[in-house]
Amino acid sequence: MAEGDMTVIQSCGDCGEELGTFDVKKDNMMLMTTEKIWCPTCKTDTKEVRDLAGRSASIEQEQGSYAANNAVDPETRR
Numbered sequence: 001m002a003e004g005d006m007t008v009i010q011s012c013g014d015c016g017e018e019l020g021t022f023d024v025k026k027d028n029m030m031l032m033t034t035e036k037i038w039c040p041t042c043k044t045d046t047k048e049v050r051d052l053a054g055r056s057a058s059i060e061q062e063q064g065s066y067a068a069n070n071a072v073d074p075e076t077r078r
């Protein structure tokens with residue numbers, strides 16, 4: 001997976017079954033959809049629900065970079 005890509009999980013809007021994933025450029029991310037997706041559990045086309053994979057992992061990364069921004073600035077340490 002290339003840097004800057006996100007993995008989107010597609011699941012059934014009725015039963016919540018995970019039906020597939022696809023990678024998408026962060027800039028082109030589309031979580032809102034009116035697409036229908038075939039659910040083998042419901043045996044029908046249901047409303048597709050999309051969510052980001054690894055959302056908690058990206059939050060940890062954001063917290064990590066926040067801490068790095070607060071590190072002592074070498075310019076002002078003299």
Ligand SMILES: [Zn+2]
Nearest residue numbers: 012015039042
């Ligand atoms: Zn279903």
